[in-house]
Amino acid sequence: MATDYWLSKLMYDLQDPALRAAYRADRATVLAKYKLDDAVLRALETHDIAVLAPRVNAYLLRFYYQYSEVKDPEFIAGLRALPKDYLNG
Amino acid sequence: MADLVGVFAASHAPLVARDWDNFSPSVREGLAVGYDKVGARLKAAAPDVILEIATDHWVNFFLDNLPSVCIGIGAENDGPPEPFMRRVYPYPTLIGHAGLGRHLAETALADDFEPAVSHRLTLDHGFCIPLWRAGLTPPPPIVPVLVNEIEPPMLSVRRCLEWGRLIARAIDTYPENIRVAILASGGLSHSIGEPSMGAIEVEFDEESIRLFDAGAEQPMIDYFEAKLPGAGNGGHEVRSWFIAHAAAGSRGFELLDYRPVPEVYVGCGFASWRME
Numbered sequence: 248m249a250t251d252y253w254l255s256k257l258m259y260d261l262q263d264p265a266l267r268a269a270y271r272a273d274r275a276t277v278l279a280k281y282k283l284d285d286a287v288l289r290a291l292e293t294h295d296i297a298v299l300a301p302r303v304n305a306y307l308l309r310f311y312y313q314y315s316e317v318k319d320p321e322f323i324a325g326l327r328a329l330p331k332d333y334l335n336g
Numbered sequence: 337m338a339d340l341v342g343v344f345a346a347s348h349a350p351l352v353a354r355d356w357d358n359f360s361p362s363v364r365e366g367l368a369v370g371y372d373k374v375g376a377r378l379k380a381a382a383p384d385v386i387l388e389i390a391t392d393h394w395v396n397f398f399l400d401n402l403p404s405v406c407i408g409i410g411a412e413n414d415g416p417p418e419p420f421m422r423r424v425y426p427y428p429t430l431i432g433h434a435g436l437g438r439h440l441a442e443t444a445l446a447d448d449f450e451p452a453v454s455h456r457l458t459l460d461h462g463f464c465i466p467l468w469r470a471g472l473t474p475p476p477p478i479v480p481v482l483v484n485e486i487e488p489p490m491l492s493v494r495r496c497l498e499w500g501r502l503i504a505r506a507i508d509t510y511p512e513n514i515r516v517a518i519l520a521s522g523g524l525s526h527s528i529g530e531p532s533m534g535a536i537e538v539e540f541d542e543e544s545i546r547l548f549d550a551g552a553e554q555p556m557i558d559y560f561e562a563k564l565p566g567a568g569n570g571g572h573e574v575r576s577w578f579i580a581h582a583a584a585g586s587r588g589f590e591l592l593d594y595r596p597v598p599e600v601y602v603g604c605g606f607a608s609w610r611m612e
Contacts (some may be wrong), residue, residue, distance in 0.1 A: 252399060259398050262417075304487050305529030305569050306394060326531045333531075 248334065251302035253281040257309040261314050270314075296325040301333050338436070338510040342381035343584035343609040345520040345577050346374045346466040348390070353465055354420040361597050368469070370593030370606030374519075375470030377592070377608050383517035385433045385439075385477050387503065390462035390521035391485035396454070403452035404491055405499065407444070408480035409437035410455040416464045426462050426473070433477040436510055440479065443506035449499070457482065462573075466521050477544035483579065485522065485572040493560045496575045497553055500582025507583075520580035522573025524594070524603040532568055536596040540567045541603040544574060548581060548607065551588035551599040558579075570602065577607075584609035 257278070261267050270277045278288065290298035294315055300308055312322045352367060359367075378386070383452045395417060397403065415421075456518045457480050467475045481503070485607055491499070507516045524544055525537035540563055547556045556578070568605055581589070592606040 259394055262394070264419075279352065300529075304399075306486055307529075308543075309529035310394070310532075314545055323533050326529070326533055328530050 248301040250304070251287065253283055254287050254299070255303045255307055257281045258303055258311040262278070262310060265316055297329060297333065300326070300329055301335075338507045338512060338514045338516050338556050339591050340504060340507045340518065340583070340611070341383055341515045342377060342517040343520075343580050343611065344374050344378060344517065345523070345580055345605065345607040346371060346470065347523060347599070347602050347604040347606070348462050348465040348521045349602040349604065350420065351471065351600040352382060352467075353424050353461060355599070359599060363597065366595055367597060367600070367604065369541070370595075370604060371466070371469035372471075373429035373592040374466065374606050375472065378470060378517055378519070381477055382515060383423070383481060384514040385436055385516050386472075386475065387436070387479040387481060387516055388463055388467075388508070388519045388521060389481045389483060389579050390590050391573055391576070392482045393460050393462055393486065395458050395460040396482065397484075399459065399487070402484060402487060404484050405449075406452040406454055406457070406482040407437055407441045408432055408457045408478070408482070409434055409441055409453050410457070413456060413478065413480060416460050417458055418461055421461050421464060425468050427475075428601075430459055430464075430475060431477045433479050435512060436507075436514070436516065437479045439510045440481075440503065440506040443509065444502055447502055449502055462521050466519060475610070481579075483575055483583070485575050486569070489546070491575060492573075492574060493557045493564075493578055497557075497582040497586070500579040503579065504583045504585070518580050518583050520576035521573065522576045524574060524605045525567040526570035526602040527568030528570050528601070530569055534598065534601050535568065536598065536601070536603045537567050537571070538596050538603065540571065541594060541605065543595070545591055545594060545605065548577065549591065551586050553582070553586050573610040578579050580609060584611055587611070
């Protein structure tokens, strides 16, 4: 699957504590600045790793789940549940 | 002429900083073995400048601008931005060495390499954990060399070795009489944000160590081009080690410590290259 530039950009930008605070307070306003398709917007609501993981660099994915306060064991369990060919979507 | 006075490698897992105080004493003591040895060798080498090679972890660069190699040519760089680093690392800025950085960039361009340059970089945990845990507090001036080891496409093994030789030439031709050490940060096997996250490929790490110790480049090229994709995305950081290897003359190295550390998700390696 091709890299989703805008999803990657969101995850990259969320390294900024001020943007993270804004994202927690008013997610829709922040997301409106990124060209994200409906499937990705739904996946962000539920942290659906099967949709998000194939679209971004794995380090950015890690950052995003850390910002989302998902603990490592849960994150790793989600990763291990991905289909073997998940990168080819 | 500048002198290359030592070439070293150390791993840099973020959890080393984030969880240091929470580790059991045995984990802390185990991790300290390698960092302490690298620190002792570096201090004994008494470098005026450390040329440090590491990847950027999405701090300076993003997908809209992602150089394969970027040389820091500024007089000063910013310290690590990560909150877990700011808690433990006391330096908000790190002194650069603009003269050597610029000379390296000019030498590269004259030799048909095309690096990016930056007059001010932000040096994340990849740069600062080895400096911190090795006890280089404060560190000497740093010439940072950022190598893309995080997002394909990446430098080939062969090109990394060529970069190492280029760095050695640049140090050798730098007109100021200074002592320069090289510190390669990163590796060995680890996996971050992938289904294999947490796995440490000990077999890969041990064969890597054997090849670095043996020194010959072609077996390294053959092995790593085939096996790097299976060593986890963090394993790509061993590119820093290839550069160090060739900069030291590809004569092999002395392993200072290796241990898989599941608590930090990394096969942690520490080494000092043979110079003669």
